[in-house]
Amino acid sequence: MSMFPNAQNFRVDNMHLHPFQHVYNAQDSQIDGWKMLLDNVASNALHDSSARFDAPKCDEDTRVEVTKELMDWIQDHEAPQRLLCMTGAAGAGKSALQQTIAEECSDSNTLGSAFFFSAGDPTRNNLTYIVPTIACQLGLHHSALRNTIAKAIEKNPLIFKKKMRVQMETLVVGPFKHVCASGELDRSTFLHAILIDGLDECSGEENQAELLSTIKHCLLGDPDLPFRVAIASRPEWAIRSALCSEPEGYLYQLAYHIPLSDKYDATADIRRYLWRKIQDIGRRSHDRRAHSSLWPTEEDIEKLVAAASGQFVYAATVVKYVSERRGSPVDRLKAIIDWTPEGGQQTRPLELLDILYRNILSNAKELYEGVDTNRGRDFLLLVRAHQDDLHEHELADIVKSYFDKWKERYKGDGFPKWVWD
Structure with a gap:
C-alpha cells in the first residue's frame, strides 16, 4: 500500500513527480549551450585545421604588395569600408593569400575567425555551419562572450535551424553588444578580423548572395561593431552583381574591392x-x-x-x-x-x-x-x-x-x- 495515497505533486531534492509522468532528474534537463555550438561547428574550415594540412600559402618574397595591402586594410580601424572583397580567376592565388593573411593575423592577435569553404567537403560547402563556426571562434577569445553565446543558445536551442540572419544576430551580434555594454569587453582591442575564403565554393548562388546580404545587414550596419570582414571569391554572379557599379550593386559603396587578376601582375x-x-x-x-x-x-x-x-x-x-x-x-x-x-x-x-x-x-x-x-x-x-x-x-x-x-x-x-x- 502507498504511504501517500492522496499525494499528487511533491519534490524530494532534485526529483519531480507529476501524475502520469516519468521520474526525471532536474539536472539532466539542463541544456549545455556551448556543447550544442561545438556540435554545429565545421572544424575542417579553420585556417589551422588538420584537415587542411599543408594548405597553400604565399611563398617567400611573393605576393608582397597585395599582402601588405590586405594587412594595412585590416589594421586600419579608421577606414570607412569594413568589408573587403578580393576576386580573381581560378588559380590566381586567392586561397594562398587568405591563408597567409590568416596566419599573419593570428600571429598579430587580430584574427577573430576564419572560414575556408570547399566544394568537396560537406561540412564547408554550404551555409549550415558558417555562423556557428564564426561564433565559436569569437567566443574562444573571451570567456564572458563565450558564456553569453552559450546562454543565447540555451534560451533558443532551435537557433541552428533558423535563417542565417537570425543566427548571426543571435550568436554573434547580440552577445557581442551585450558583453560590450556590460563593460566586460573592450571592442577597440578585440580580435576583429573575420576571413572567409572561397565564397564561390558554397553551393548555390542564392546561398552565396544570402551570406553577403547577412554580412551587410548584421556586421556592417552597426558602426559600433569592430569587425572587418575579408572575403575571397571567384567573380561569379553573387559577388559580381553585389559589387558592380552600373547598375550599382548593394555592396558597391560598402566594399573595398581588390580585383586580383587585374590589379596585380603575378x-x-x-x-x-x-x-x-x-x-x-x-x-x-x-x-x-x-x-x-x-x-x-x-x-x-x-x-x-x-x-x-x-x-x-x-x-x-x-x-x-x-x-x-x-x-x-x-x-x-x-x-x-x-x-x-x-x-x-x-x-x-x-x-x-x-x-x-x-x-x-x-x-x-x-x-x-x-x-x-x-x-x-x-x-x-x-x-x-x-x-x-x-x-x-x-x-x-x-x-x-x-x-x-x-x-x-x-x-x-x-x-x-x-x-x-
Whole structure:
C-alpha cells in the first residue's frame, strides 16, 4: 500500500513527480549551450585545421604588395569600408593569400575567425555551419562572450535551424553588444578580423548572395561593431552583381574591392617561385643531373612562366609534379616542357592548365593500371567525356571526385602524393 495515497505533486531534492509522468532528474534537463555550438561547428574550415594540412600559402618574397595591402586594410580601424572583397580567376592565388593573411593575423592577435569553404567537403560547402563556426571562434577569445553565446543558445536551442540572419544576430551580434555594454569587453582591442575564403565554393548562388546580404545587414550596419570582414571569391554572379557599379550593386559603396587578376601582375612572383622551388627540388634529388647549375635552364623557366599566364595554380602544379620522389625531377620537368605548346596563352582561359592536367593524368595512367589487378579500367574516360566544353575548375572537380572513389580501393599504394594533394 502507498504511504501517500492522496499525494499528487511533491519534490524530494532534485526529483519531480507529476501524475502520469516519468521520474526525471532536474539536472539532466539542463541544456549545455556551448556543447550544442561545438556540435554545429565545421572544424575542417579553420585556417589551422588538420584537415587542411599543408594548405597553400604565399611563398617567400611573393605576393608582397597585395599582402601588405590586405594587412594595412585590416589594421586600419579608421577606414570607412569594413568589408573587403578580393576576386580573381581560378588559380590566381586567392586561397594562398587568405591563408597567409590568416596566419599573419593570428600571429598579430587580430584574427577573430576564419572560414575556408570547399566544394568537396560537406561540412564547408554550404551555409549550415558558417555562423556557428564564426561564433565559436569569437567566443574562444573571451570567456564572458563565450558564456553569453552559450546562454543565447540555451534560451533558443532551435537557433541552428533558423535563417542565417537570425543566427548571426543571435550568436554573434547580440552577445557581442551585450558583453560590450556590460563593460566586460573592450571592442577597440578585440580580435576583429573575420576571413572567409572561397565564397564561390558554397553551393548555390542564392546561398552565396544570402551570406553577403547577412554580412551587410548584421556586421556592417552597426558602426559600433569592430569587425572587418575579408572575403575571397571567384567573380561569379553573387559577388559580381553585389559589387558592380552600373547598375550599382548593394555592396558597391560598402566594399573595398581588390580585383586580383587585374590589379596585380603575378608574373614576376611566379618566376621567382619556380626558380626557387625547382632548384630546391634539384638539390634534394638523387639524380646528379639535377645538381647542375645549368638545370633548370632560363628558357625552361620562361616557357613555364608564359604558360602560367599569371595563375599560380599552374606553377604550383608543375612544382608538385616535378617534386614527386619516385621519378627524376629532370625527366619530369622535360616532360612538362615537351607538353607545353609554343605561343603562350591560348584562346580559352587557362587552356594550358587543362593541357598540363591531362598530360599528367595520361602519364600516371600506366602507373595506376600497373597496380590494378582488374585490367582495362580507363580512369580518363570521365574526363574525355567532358573535355570539349570543360572549364578548368570543372576538370579539377571531376578528377578529384574520381580519385576519391578509388582512394579507398588502393589505400594509397603506388600513388604519388601529388595525386591526393
